[in-house]
Amino acid sequence: MxxxxxxxxxxNDLVDLIDIGRKTFYETFAKDxxxxxxxxxxxxxxxxxxxxxxxxxxxxxxxxxxIRNQVIGYLKLNFGQSxxxxxxxxxxxxxxxxxxxxxxGEGVGQKLYEKALEIAREKDVNYIWxxxxxxNPRAIRFYEKNGxxxxxxxxxxxxxxxxxxxxxxxxx
Numbered sequence: 603m604x605x606x607x608x609x610x611x612x613x614n615d616l617v618d619l620i621d622i623g624r625k626t627f628y629e630t631f632a633k634d635x636x637x638x639x640x641x642x643x644x645x646x647x648x649x650x651x652x653x654x655x656x657x658x659x660x661x662x663x664x665x666x667x668x669i670r671n672q673v674i675g676y677l678k679l680n681f682g683q684s685x686x687x688x689x690x691x692x693x694x695x696x697x698x699x700x701x702x703x704x705x706x707g708e709g710v711g712q713k714l715y716e717k718a719l720e721i722a723r724e725k726d727v728n729y730i731w732x733x734x735x736x737x738n739p740r741a742i743r744f745y746e747k748n749g750x751x752x753x754x755x756x757x758x759x760x761x762x763x764x765x766x767x768x769x770x771x772x773x774x
Contacts, residue, residue, distance in 0.1 A: 608668075615664070616653060627700065631760070634737060638761060641761075662679065667714055681695075693771075699715060730750075742770075751771065
């Protein structure tokens with residue numbers, strides 16, 4: 603595997619985070635969603651103001667994966683009240699692990715996941731949880747391989763489409 607560097611994202615990485623967020627989300631989900639819903643989600647979910655607020659949130663963390671200074675993926679973690687659900691002080695949410703499609707299978711997602719595990723241990727949480735789209739078998743297998751188990755489901759809204767996410771957790 604190529605040398606991948608994982609570093610905490612800061613406000614100086616705002617443009618990189620927006621770019622990698624939009625690109626990887628599009629690569630992952632465009633084929634299964636309408637152009638209108640994708641456009642709406644990408645504009646709203648990765649707007650400059652929204653990502654800036656997330657970077658500045660003390661209960662959220664971003665990590666960027668780079669190869670030779672090129673951003674190839676990222677990780678977003680949430681704690682406490684910044685979690686999208688749960689809001690359990692003894693848990694950490696992995697909101698996003700995304701890697702450029704050309705680098706799937708190269709171990710980049712695993713490195714980002716290992717960073718999440720390291721942060722979870724530093725924060726001394728009891729478990730890590732996440733939501734993964736039921737139509738994303740590759741991601742579901744990735745999390746199962748890492749010991750996550752399904753515990754619930756929730757609705758994720760993409761544009762005007764309600765989609766079902768499988769909620770998974772790993773007890774530490």
